[in-house]
Amino acid sequence: MPESVGVRQAQAQRTRSGVLEAAAAVFVDRGIQAPVRDIAERAGVGVGTVYRNFPTRADLVTAVYRHQIDACTALAPRLLEESASPFTALALWTDAFVDFLVTKHGLGAALGSGDPGLENLHALMLDTLVPACASLLDACAATEELRPGVAAYTLLRAIGNLCITGPDYGQADAKDMVALLLAGCRNKV
Amino acid sequence: MPESVGVRQAQAQRTRSGVLEAAAAVFVDRGIQAPVRDIAERAGVGVGTVYRNFPTRADLVTAVYRHQIDACTALAPRLLEESASPFTALALWTDAFVDFLVTKHGLGAALGSGDPGLENLHALMLDTLVPACASLLDACAATEELRPGVAAYTLLRAIGNLCITGPDYGQADAKDMVALLLAGCRNKV
Amino acid sequence: MPESVGVRQAQAQRTRSGVLEAAAAVFVDRGIQAPVRDIAERAGVGVGTVYRNFPTRADLVTAVYRHQIDACTALAPRLLEESASPFTALALWTDAFVDFLVTKHGLGAALGSGDPGLENLHALMLDTLVPACASLLDACAATEELRPGVAAYTLLRAIGNLCITGPDYGQADAKDMVALLLAGCRNKV
Amino acid sequence: MPESVGVRQAQAQRTRSGVLEAAAAVFVDRGIQAPVRDIAERAGVGVGTVYRNFPTRADLVTAVYRHQIDACTALAPRLLEESASPFTALALWTDAFVDFLVTKHGLGAALGSGDPGLENLHALMLDTLVPACASLLDACAATEELRPGVAAYTLLRAIGNLCITGPDYGQADAKDMVALLLAGCRNKV
DNA sequence: TATGAATGAGCATTCATTCAT
DNA sequence: GATGAATGAATGCTCATTCAT
Numbered sequence: 001m002p003e004s005v006g007v008r009q010a011q012a013q014r015t016r017s018g019v020l021e022a023a024a025a026v027f028v029d030r031g032i033q034a035p036v037r038d039i040a041e042r043a044g045v046g047v048g049t050v051y052r053n054f055p056t057r058a059d060l061v062t063a064v065y066r067h068q069i070d071a072c073t074a075l076a077p078r079l080l081e082e083s084a085s086p087f088t089a090l091a092l093w094t095d096a097f098v099d100f101l102v103t104k105h106g107l108g109a110a111l112g113s114g115d116p117g118l119e120n121l122h123a124l125m126l127d128t129l130v131p132a133c134a135s136l137l138d139a140c141a142a143t144e145e146l147r148p149g150v151a152a153y154t155l156l157r158a159i160g161n162l163c164i165t166g167p168d169y170g171q172a173d174a175k176d177m178v179a180l181l182l183a184g185c186r187n188k189v
Numbered sequence: 190m191p192e193s194v195g196v197r198q199a200q201a202q203r204t205r206s207g208v209l210e211a212a213a214a215v216f217v218d219r220g221i222q223a224p225v226r227d228i229a230e231r232a233g234v235g236v237g238t239v240y241r242n243f244p245t246r247a248d249l250v251t252a253v254y255r256h257q258i259d260a261c262t263a264l265a266p267r268l269l270e271e272s273a274s275p276f277t278a279l280a281l282w283t284d285a286f287v288d289f290l291v292t293k294h295g296l297g298a299a300l301g302s303g304d305p306g307l308e309n310l311h312a313l314m315l316d317t318l319v320p321a322c323a324s325l326l327d328a329c330a331a332t333e334e335l336r337p338g339v340a341a342y343t344l345l346r347a348i349g350n351l352c353i354t355g356p357d358y359g360q361a362d363a364k365d366m367v368a369l370l371l372a373g374c375r376n377k378v
Numbered sequence: 379m380p381e382s383v384g385v386r387q388a389q390a391q392r393t394r395s396g397v398l399e400a401a402a403a404v405f406v407d408r409g410i411q412a413p414v415r416d417i418a419e420r421a422g423v424g425v426g427t428v429y430r431n432f433p434t435r436a437d438l439v440t441a442v443y444r445h446q447i448d449a450c451t452a453l454a455p456r457l458l459e460e461s462a463s464p465f466t467a468l469a470l471w472t473d474a475f476v477d478f479l480v481t482k483h484g485l486g487a488a489l490g491s492g493d494p495g496l497e498n499l500h501a502l503m504l505d506t507l508v509p510a511c512a513s514l515l516d517a518c519a520a521t522e523e524l525r526p527g528v529a530a531y532t533l534l535r536a537i538g539n540l541c542i543t544g545p546d547y548g549q550a551d552a553k554d555m556v557a558l559l560l561a562g563c564r565n566k567v
Numbered sequence: 568m569p570e571s572v573g574v575r576q577a578q579a580q581r582t583r584s585g586v587l588e589a590a591a592a593v594f595v596d597r598g599i600q601a602p603v604r605d606i607a608e609r610a611g612v613g614v615g616t617v618y619r620n621f622p623t624r625a626d627l628v629t630a631v632y633r634h635q636i637d638a639c640t641a642l643a644p645r646l647l648e649e650s651a652s653p654f655t656a657l658a659l660w661t662d663a664f665v666d667f668l669v670t671k672h673g674l675g676a677a678l679g680s681g682d683p684g685l686e687n688l689h690a691l692m693l694d695t696l697v698p699a700c701a702s703l704l705d706a707c708a709a710t711e712e713l714r715p716g717v718a719a720y721t722l723l724r725a726i727g728n729l730c731i732t733g734p735d736y737g738q739a740d741a742k743d744m745v746a747l748l749l750a751g752c753r754n755k756v
Numbered sequence: 757t758a759t760g761a762a763t764g765a766g767c768a769t770t771c772a773t774t775c776a777t
Numbered sequence: 778g779a780t781g782a783a784t785g786a787a788t789g790c791t792c793a794t795t796c797a798t
Binding site: 224225226236237240246 | 770771772773774775
Binding site: 390 | 757758759760
């Protein structure tokens with residue numbers, strides 16, 4: 001009976017999505033270290049369900065952010081193509097990245113932390129975001145718009161750190177600071 | 190017996206200092222979240238003694254870093270006086286601040302985190318570091334070396350965040366990024 | 379449609395056998411306490427199927443060992459008939475029993491444990507193995523080869539216990555010890 | 568204040584003893600795998616106290632049985648001295664060992680299990696009981712009372728196994744079976 | 757019948773915090 | 778003041794068991 005199986009799978013998928021949403025919400029509220037129980041409760045499922053879908057916390061964290069990370073990655077080539085100059089593309093891409101980071105409370109910290117068990121997320125960053133950023137930096141370097149010696153990885157980490165917000169240092173501040181950092185990267189013409 | 194009272198007080202003071210030193214060491218090794226017991230053990234005292242002297246972890250954290258924060262604060266006017274330009278003073282002061290932050294494992298994160306219970310430390314920063322930094326920024330503004338609109342508090346937070354190091358993003362990287370940020374703050378002449 | 383019913387029943391029977399084989403294998407590898415899920419996985423079925431066929435773990439354990447227990451039981455009269463003396467028959471039968479026990483990781487312990495929920499297995503032992511063993515003991519008693527007062531049930535339990543192997547006490551040791559026990563049962567002639 | 572310290576230490580010692588007694592009782596009732604909480608509850612202390620005194624379950628198990636194991640060990644030379652023959656000494660010692668084992672529900676199983684984490688207990692057995700038993704076996708061998716080839720370790724494991732009692736296989740049965748095993752070890756004269 | 761997703765009780769373990777001495 | 782034993786809440790994680798499809 002492929003139909004009932006499909007129904008069940010669909011239900012399972014919905015459950016999984018529910019957990020992801022709940023996790024995202026809880027991460028925003030209480031950080032990435034929030035108790036699994038809280039996530040389960042928020043999702044209206046048992047803890048076992050969370051563990052079934054995401055055996056480790058890192059799996060959960062990675063899954064929560066994967067979509068946005070992928071979207072961010074995909075944005076780079078498009079911006080490069082559409083923008084007047086590579087540096088403009090870099091700035092726009094950085095804006096998008098910051099938007100993403102400041103929305104996801106705790107991800108900046110997560111990316112920055114050496115927390116073992118978050119290698120997944122780290123790897124994801126290395127595998128997708130770093131190359132995306134590097135392509136922009138390379139393009140900038142080609143037009144000599146960019147001060148040499150800026151590594152993609154380091155820049156991403158720095159931006160990630162700058163996006164760790166809190167009371168009195170909000171999203172607007174983070175954006176400003178990232179903008180300053182980028183300005184510092186620009187070659188004086 | 191005023192004398193024995195003095196002796197007792199001196200002993201108590203030594204105990205307190207011992208705890209502070211131990212806490213500083215443990216914070217470096219294992220971060221600000223290290224178990225109180227570890228600190229007590231390192232200090233060679235009972236946990237009760239730690240709690241007596243520093244009822245909350247925030248008290249302990251604040252006390253540990255107060256000296257360095259104060260030293261950093263005191264540095265500002267001196268640098269302003271001795272340096273060729275206000276911006277140079279700002280750069281030197283920033284260097285010192287970064288040195289302080291990257292040495293203290295976890296303090297950057299602590300400053301950046303909205304962790305309630307660290308308001309003490311936050312207040313200390315507001316009360317001493319922010320004015321010190323502001324005085325440098327003001328001096329820079331006066332000579333138009335500085336892009337306007339850079340708030341002392343926000344800048345300090347940004348620097349604090351940039352100094353959250355980890356594997357693959359070390360102290361040298363943090364210094365580089367802070368330098369870029371400062372460069373971005375400079376007015377294009 | 380009697381035919382399709384037959385087909386379905388045959389399929390069900392095959393499923394049941396598959397679970398039994400898987401359970402036997404898993405019991406050997408990881409002991410009688412192995413997670414039900416592991417057994418289901420090994421059998422290539424869902425956990426629900428395991429539970430449908432064997433509502434309790436005891437049912438499963440009993441079913442797994444029933445064949446061998448029955449075979450062991452059936453061996454007794456044959457050995458009695460073929461052997462030179464009843465004691466020889468007893469020794470041979472004991473050998474077979476030990477072979478069975480040491481091969482089945484954990485069964486000795488299961489037999490020996492007072493684990494409620496294994497009454498099934500216990501009952502099976504009482505109903506079949508004990509009479510089989512008793513027939514051999516009776517025959518030995520008749521020829522005065524056996525020290526009187528050795529109860530079949532007690533002897534079986536003792537042998538079962540001696541067959542609880544582990545590191546540094548392997549199957550060979552178990553066999554040796556059982557042999558010594560039997561020697562101790564023999565009447566000094 | 569050495570006095571109040573002494574008082575506190577005495578209290579701590581009492582607590583520790585209480586935990587040991589509770590653990591012994593719980594082990595008898597529910598086996599060595601009983602939940603730590605149950606032990607704590609039985610002892611009237613918090614779980615933390617159990618963990619403070621016995622960081623691992625193995626520590627607890629070992630401590631529970633250490634006294635009796637030591638007593639048993641010390642008995643060997645005395646019996647050897649006082650008994651008419653080495654074999655008599657062996658028999659008496661074995662009796663004492665069995666008395667010990669059958670009283671401590673679960674220890675036999677513990678000794679026999681390959682449970683990692685019980686290496687402590689195992690080591691204790693290797694270090695003290697095995698030599699004690701070996702001394703008796705050597706003495707027996709010297710008088711040719713003993714069938715050669717019986718290793719102390721194996722014999723102890725066998726006795727341990729035989730002392731795994733349960734419903735329908737009680738302490739008396741265990742003693743009988745051990746006696747038979749010993750009889751089987753004796754040289755036919 | 758078979759499936760396997762979901763549930764949640766159960767257990768181990770850590771650690772902040774209190775308080776009698 | 779100093780001590781550190783005791784407490785127990787909090788949390789991670791496993792796995793037996795149920796039940797809708």
